[in-house]
Amino acid sequence: MERDTTDIEYREKVTDTFLKTVSAFSNGTGGKSIFGITDRRETVGLSNPEKSALQIENKINDSIQPQPQYRISIDTEHHTVTLKVEEGPYKPYY
Numbered sequence: 001m002e003r004d005t006t007d008i009e010y011r012e013k014v015t016d017t018f019l020k021t022v023s024a025f026s027n028g029t030g031g032k033s034i035f036g037i038t039d040r041r042e043t044v045g046l047s048n049p050e051k052s053a054l055q056i057e058n059k060i061n062d063s064i065q066p067q068p069q070y071r072i073s074i075d076t077e078h079h080t081v082t083l084k085v086e087e088g089p090y091k092p093y094y
Helices: 018-027 049-063
Strands: 008-011 031-035 070-075 080-085
Touching (some): 018 031, 018 080, 031 049, 049 080
Antiparallel strands (some): 031 080, 070 080
16 A cells, blocks of 8 residues: 655645645655545545635645745545645745
């Protein structure tokens, strides 16, 4: 079973610890975090993916400098949120 790698991470819920991963992806070669999926790749979903996506966006915008390049998408069928972070052109990201 596939686990977290250097460019993909699975998170069961949204907590502030994902911000370290966003910085690492921005400082590295990019990557993605999928929220609503366990480390064992079991889809558990998020109770409100739209609210979670907004939380993710606000936390990134309020916490990381310079502003990283990212995209957020919502899978309404599985109630998951995917955060794709691009390699940043203005390293380092904190």
